[in-house]
Amino acid sequence: MAKISLTRLAKISLPYILSVSLAFGVAGLILYFGGYDVISSYRTILTASFWNLNSFFLTLTKFSTLLLMSLAFLTPYISRKFNIGVEGQYLMGALGATLVGLAVSAPPGIHIITSILTGVFFGFLWASVPAFLMARYSVNEVISTIMMNFIARYSVIVFAMSLWRDVASGHPMTIPINTTAMLPLLSSSPPLSSGIVFSIATALLLYFILAFTIFGYELRATGTNPRAAEVFGVNTKFLMPLSLMIGGGIAGFGGALDVTGYYYRLIEGMQSNYPSLGILIALLSKGKITLVVPIAFFISVIDVGTNALQRIQRVPIELVLILEGLLLVFILVSESLRWWKK
Amino acid sequence: MSSYKEDLSVVRPYVRLEGIYKRFGDVEALKGVTLDIFTGQVLGLLGENGAGKTTLMNVLFGLYKPDAGHIYVNGRLVKIKSPAHAIGLGIFMVHQHFKLVSNYTALENIAIGMSSGLKSIKPMSLAELEERLNKIMEYSGLYVNLREKVKNLPLGVRQRVEILKALVRGIKILILDEPTTNLTPQEVDTLFKALRNLIREGLGVVFITHKLHEVMAVADEIAVLRSGVLLGRFKRPEVDQATVIKLIVGERIDLEKSIIFGGFKFLSTSTHMEGAANSELLKVENITLRDKLGTTILEDISFSLSRGEILGVAGVSGNGQREFVEVLFGIRRPTSGKMLLEGADITNSSIRDRILMGFFYIPEDRLSEGVSPTLSVMENLVLGIHFTYSTKKLLIDFKRIRDEATQLVKKYEIKTPDITTLASKLSGGNIQKLMVARAFHTRPKILIAHNPTRGLDIATTEKVLNEVLRLKSSGSGIIYVSEDLDELMLISDRIAVMYKGRLVGSLPRDKFDKYEIGKLMAGVVGG
Numbered sequence: 001m002a003k004i005s006l007t008r009l010a011k012i013s014l015p016y017i018l019s020v021s022l023a024f025g026v027a028g029l030i031l032y033f034g035g036y037d038v039i040s041s042y043r044t045i046l047t048a049s050f051w052n053l054n055s056f057f058l059t060l061t062k063f064s065t066l067l068l069m070s071l072a073f074l075t076p077y078i079s080r081k082f083n084i085g086v087e088g089q090y091l092m093g094a095l096g097a098t099l100v101g102l103a104v105s106a107p108p109g110i111h112i113i114t115s116i117l118t119g120v121f122f123g124f125l126w127a128s129v130p131a132f133l134m135a136r137y138s139v140n141e142v143i144s145t146i147m148m149n150f151i152a153r154y155s156v157i158v159f160a161m162s163l164w165r166d167v168a169s170g171h172p173m174t175i176p177i178n179t180t181a182m183l184p185l186l187s188s189s190p191p192l193s194s195g196i197v198f199s200i201a202t203a204l205l206l207y208f209i210l211a212f213t214i215f216g217y218e219l220r221a222t223g224t225n226p227r228a229a230e231v232f233g234v235n236t237k238f239l240m241p242l243s244l245m246i247g248g249g250i251a252g253f254g255g256a257l258d259v260t261g262y263y264y265r266l267i268e269g270m271q272s273n274y275p276s277l278g279i280l281i282a283l284l285s286k287g288k289i290t291l292v293v294p295i296a297f298f299i300s301v302i303d304v305g306t307n308a309l310q311r312i313q314r315v316p317i318e319l320v321l322i323l324e325g326l327l328l329v330f331i332l333v334s335e336s337l338r339w340w341k342k
Numbered sequence: 343m344s345s346y347k348e349d350l351s352v353v354r355p356y357v358r359l360e361g362i363y364k365r366f367g368d369v370e371a372l373k374g375v376t377l378d379i380f381t382g383q384v385l386g387l388l389g390e391n392g393a394g395k396t397t398l399m400n401v402l403f404g405l406y407k408p409d410a411g412h413i414y415v416n417g418r419l420v421k422i423k424s425p426a427h428a429i430g431l432g433i434f435m436v437h438q439h440f441k442l443v444s445n446y447t448a449l450e451n452i453a454i455g456m457s458s459g460l461k462s463i464k465p466m467s468l469a470e471l472e473e474r475l476n477k478i479m480e481y482s483g484l485y486v487n488l489r490e491k492v493k494n495l496p497l498g499v500r501q502r503v504e505i506l507k508a509l510v511r512g513i514k515i516l517i518l519d520e521p522t523t524n525l526t527p528q529e530v531d532t533l534f535k536a537l538r539n540l541i542r543e544g545l546g547v548v549f550i551t552h553k554l555h556e557v558m559a560v561a562d563e564i565a566v567l568r569s570g571v572l573l574g575r576f577k578r579p580e581v582d583q584a585t586v587i588k589l590i591v592g593e594r595i596d597l598e599k600s601i602i603f604g605g606f607k608f609l610s611t612s613t614h615m616e617g618a619a620n621s622e623l624l625k626v627e628n629i630t631l632r633d634k635l636g637t638t639i640l641e642d643i644s645f646s647l648s649r650g651e652i653l654g655v656a657g658v659s660g661n662g663q664r665e666f667v668e669v670l671f672g673i674r675r676p677t678s679g680k681m682l683l684e685g686a687d688i689t690n691s692s693i694r695d696r697i698l699m700g701f702f703y704i705p706e707d708r709l710s711e712g713v714s715p716t717l718s719v720m721e722n723l724v725l726g727i728h729f730t731y732s733t734k735k736l737l738i739d740f741k742r743i744r745d746e747a748t749q750l751v752k753k754y755e756i757k758t759p760d761i762t763t764l765a766s767k768l769s770g771g772n773i774q775k776l777m778v779a780r781a782f783h784t785r786p787k788i789l790i791a792h793n794p795t796r797g798l799d800i801a802t803t804e805k806v807l808n809e810v811l812r813l814k815s816s817g818s819g820i821i822y823v824s825e826d827l828d829e830l831m832l833i834s835d836r837i838a839v840m841y842k843g844r845l846v847g848s849l850p851r852d853k854f855d856k857y858e859i860g861k862l863m864a865g866v867v868g869g
Contacts, residue, residue, distance in 0.1 A: 212737050212738060212740070213736050213737055213738060214728065214729055214732050214735075214736065214737075214738050215736075216738075217721065217728055217738050218728070220714075220716070220717060220721075221714045221717060221721075221725060221728075223716075224714040224715055224716040224717055225710070225711075225713065225714045225715060227710055227711055228710070228711050228712060228713060228714050228725065229714065229725070230673070230693075231671075231673055231693070231703070231705055231711045232693065232697075232703075232725045232726030233692065233693035233694035233696075233697055233726055235694075
């Protein structure tokens with residue numbers, strides 16, 4: 001096996017380090033002119049996740065969702081399909097889990113499993129629509145998945161405002177699911193959902209499938225050169241839609257885990273900006289699961305850090321979001337420019 | 343005119359390339375080449391694929407910037423920045439792939455770029471241009487129907503359009519890169535005659551080729567290039583062919599045993615021909631292929647292939663060869679017709695089924711169909727048969743792949759740092775070797791090879807031809823589609839010709855005749 005030399009490692013990580021520094025530089029300038037303490041702001045962003053167990057668990061919770069979101073994008077991406085529909089699939093997964101969690105009564109173990117599996121299935125089903133349109137009518141999956149996102153977003157509102165609406169809340173959300181459908185916590189105070197175990201397991205399983213199975217080989221072959229794969233007998237017309245549906249299932253899994261393990265209900269807007277962050281992470285990793293995990297963790301740290309900035313340094317939330325966006329843009333730019341190469 | 347030739351061209355070269363050095367990544371393509379190019383003569387630039395011939399001329403044409411070295415044109419040091427600049431200096435290069443606008447007429451194509459800047463707004467007199475072209479066509483013998491759209495012209499005529507484009511611009515040096523690739527033997531003769539006519543008018547020609555007999559037929563001087571080094575320059579009448587061959591290939595191949603250099607005595611044609619009738623392997627009946635618009639691409643193709651037979655398919659490229667091999671391998675379904683493998687109907691069998699039945703394929707287009715760039719060399723070597731490397735159906739047996747890939751890389755001399763290196767890091771020639779290795783590794787019962795030696799150096803070409811012959815002697819049938827008629831005539835048992843989607847004529851080995859095949863290639867039906 002080829003050894004990874006130190007120079008090579010430096011070559012790979014240099015652009016990331018440089019762009020992160022650059023982003024922090026620009027962010028620092030903005031904070032400086034806004035009259036904030038730049039150095040302590042930096043410290044907050046980078047260290048807030050590790051101040052106490054509570055914020056660390058919060059980071060892990062975000063990481064758990066982000067990881068699944070990026071895997072949901074990454075799986076079809078490996079066969080060169082762009083699953084922009086992560087958001088809709090996540091929401092449908094959440095809706096499916098909520099539906100079972102509310103409408104069914106069953107013993108705890110079975111109830112949890114059926115809720116989550118329903119969520120996975122809903123995500124899978126939601127992605128199967130663009131997958132079918134792609135396979136049958138060559139409809140571009142980017143367009144169809146975006147449209148499916150709209151439908152999912154408003155379906156959630158309709159659902160959250162109807163039968164199980166939580167009338168006590170001003171925001172569209174359902175009442176909590178039955179306790180039998182709630183995932184056990186890894187730690188009760190501060191709380192940490194056991195969802196993290198599942199998302200890491202998903203990453204491991206996916207890595208194994210892609211690297212060591214015939215299916216994974218064919219998926220990678222399809223993604224790197226669909227024509228060559230097709231010429232040598234790989235059924236790309238089947239694999240591409242299938243990978244999109246698997247991605248949908250993973251996103252649905254994410255939604256289901258968040259409902260059964262964190263929110264315990266369906267809430268309008270619960271997807272936050274995770275779907276787009278997930279896509280970003282998958283793109284940054286260039287389709288490598290080994291990179292998805294650390295990048296997703298880093299983004300979670302930044303996310304928790306910038307939120308803390310708002311609370312502690314009293315930096316307005318808009319500025320915080322701008323800073324976060326800046327960071328991501330710089331990382332993305334460094335990635336595509338490849339200026340560090342000769 | 344002869345005095346002009348003596349005064350200028352012999353005394354002083356029109357172009358002098360001095361110490362040209364060029365590297366691509368880790369590959370030194372040119373290692374300090376010095377070459378004089380004179381007007382009034384044909385210089386044959388000879389060398390195998392990858393020797394650096396085209397690179398050297400691309401430097402002169404302004405497509406590559408040399409890393410070191412100087413270029414003198416007409417005695418003056420110049421830095422050639424672009425092809426437009428080179429044309430301004432009187433140098434024109436006709437590449438293997440023509441750069442013509444297919445929806446324009448020949449005349450319009452020639453007119454493109456003749457005026458630039460503000461002048462290009464002024465309406466141009468095509469009539470005047472046509473008149474000049476008529477004169478050029480007359481003395482050169484390169485006739486073209488100028489009013490015809492380029493897309494309707496055969497490849498051989500498109501090449502003439504390119505050459506006329508150069509001549510009408512008053513070019514001094516014309517560079518032709520492997521100009522005979524898609525010509526029929528008759529067209530080659532016409533081209534050679536035209537080149538002789540043109541140099542009499544004072545043109546200088548650089549003729550890039552890897553075929554010795556071509557330069558022997560047309561060149562005044564021969565320069566031999568190997569691995570980026572100029573090894574010698576000879577006047578044609580003084581050339582000793584054996585010496586030149588040695589220079590081209592070096593010490594790497596045994597000329598006595600070489601297939602290409604004639605040491606090869608064909609495994610007597612009669613041996614397999616006798617039993618051919620009752621050992622039929624593949625039978626193709628009335629295959630027709632139409633595209634979505636109903637245009638006929640392949641028409642009524644029938645042939646049969648016996649065990650141990652090499653069926654050569656000749657033809658100018660673009661006559662349906664690609665669709666033909668794709669139908670055979672199952673990539674496309676024929677609109678009508680039947681294919682029988684040892685009597686069993688396989689017309690609708692999938693690619694994978696065919697691979698399992700013993701088919702394999704070497705596609706023509708190595709970049710778009712041959713490899714998966716971000717898979718490793720080792721993973722690429724099993725593409726197509728990967729599903730046979732499974733342990734318990736699901737998992738892929740990388741240990742076996744690794745072992746076999748290590749052997750294949752060694753056997754076929756695929757230059758790669760490691761078998762886990764991504765295929766995108768390989769050079770074109772090595773990708774070709776990979777495709778060849780993959781195909782022979784499966785020991786196919788029926789091999790469909792489309793230009794399998796394209797871009798390979800001579801030693802590797804020998805190796806491929808040897809493998810084809812070994813496959814033949816083991817009883818496999820080979821369908822060998824190539825644009826290289828010389829190569830086809832070397833190894834085929836039978837040659838059929840593709841012309842406008844039809845398989846015309848079929849000559850057995852003892853009836854091989856270059857000009858007869860040439861007629862079929864040009865659509866002059868006979869044979």
